[in-house]
Amino acid sequence: MQTVEFINNRFDPDVTPFHGLAKQMAKAVGYTADLKVEKELAQLLRLRVAQQNECGYCVILHAKTAREIGIHEAKVDNISAWYNSELYTDKEKTTLAYGDVLNDGVSKDFQVYHDALTQYFSEVEIAEIAAIVINMNLWTRLKLAQGATPAYEGLK
Numbered sequence: 755m756q757t758v759e760f761i762n763n764r765f766d767p768d769v770t771p772f773h774g775l776a777k778q779m780a781k782a783v784g785y786t787a788d789l790k791v792e793k794e795l796a797q798l799l800r801l802r803v804a805q806q807n808e809c810g811y812c813v814i815l816h817a818k819t820a821r822e823i824g825i826h827e828a829k830v831d832n833i834s835a836w837y838n839s840e841l842y843t844d845k846e847k848t849t850l851a852y853g854d855v856l857n858d859g860v861s862k863d864f865q866v867y868h869d870a871l872t873q874y875f876s877e878v879e880i881a882e883i884a885a886i887v888i889n890m891n892l893w894t895r896l897k898l899a900q901g902a903t904p905a906y907e908g909l910k
Contacts, residue, residue, distance in 0.1 A: 760811050760902045767900045776892050783885040785819050791875070791882045794825050795846060799853045799883065802833050803890035806857055811902035812894050845874045849883060856887045 767773035781787060789796055797820045804812030820830045829841050836842050836850045848870045855861040871880050 758814060758904050760904055762900050762902060765900050767896055772896070776896055779885075779889050779892060783882060783889045785816065789882050789886075790879050791886070793823055794820075795849055796882075796886055797823060797825060798829065798833065798836075798842075798846060799849060799886050800890050801830065802836065802850055802853055803857050803887055804894055805834050806854065807891065807894035807898070809894035809897050809902075810904045811897040812890070814904055848874060852883065853887045856884060857891060 767776075783789065785797060785800060797816065801813070801816040801820055804816050817830050821827060826841070832839050832841055836847065842850065852867045852871055855864060855867045861867065868880070871883065875883065
C-alpha cells in the first residue's frame with residue numbers, strides 16, 4: 755500500500771503567525787482536545803466540515819481519525835449523505851444539521867438549528883460544537899490556501 759503524503763503547492767503556512775494561531779485553536783477544540791462533547795460526535799462533525807469544504811488533507815486526516823477512535827466505517831463513508839441515512843442517531847443528525855448551517859452560513863432561521871441542539875446539549879457543549887465547526891473552517895481554508903494536495907508517495 756502506498757502512503758499518502760501532502761504537498762504544499764502554494765506556500766508554507768509557517769511563514770506567517772496565522773499557522774500558530776490555528777494550532778492554538780486546535781489545542782482547544784481540535785481532535786486531540788478534551789471536550790465535553792462526545793469524541794465520536796465531534797469527529798463526525800469535523801469530518802463533515804472537511805467534506806463540505808472539499809479539503810483533501812482534512813478529509814483524509816479526519817476519516818482516518820474517525821476510524822481509529824471506533825466510528826463505524828459506514829458512518830465515515832456516508833457522511834456526505836448523513837441527512838438521508840438511518841446510520842446516524844437523531845442527536846447526530848441534529849448536530850450535523852447545525853454544523854451544515856453554521857458552515858454554509860445561509861440559513862435565514864439559524865435559531866431553529868440552535869434550539870434543536872438544546873434538547874441534547876448544555877450551553878457549554880453547544881459552544882464547543884460551534885467552536886469545532888469554526889476551527890475546522892479555519893483549518894480547511896488554511897490547507898486549501900497553502901495547497902495541501904494529497905498524492906501517493908513517490909508520484910510527483
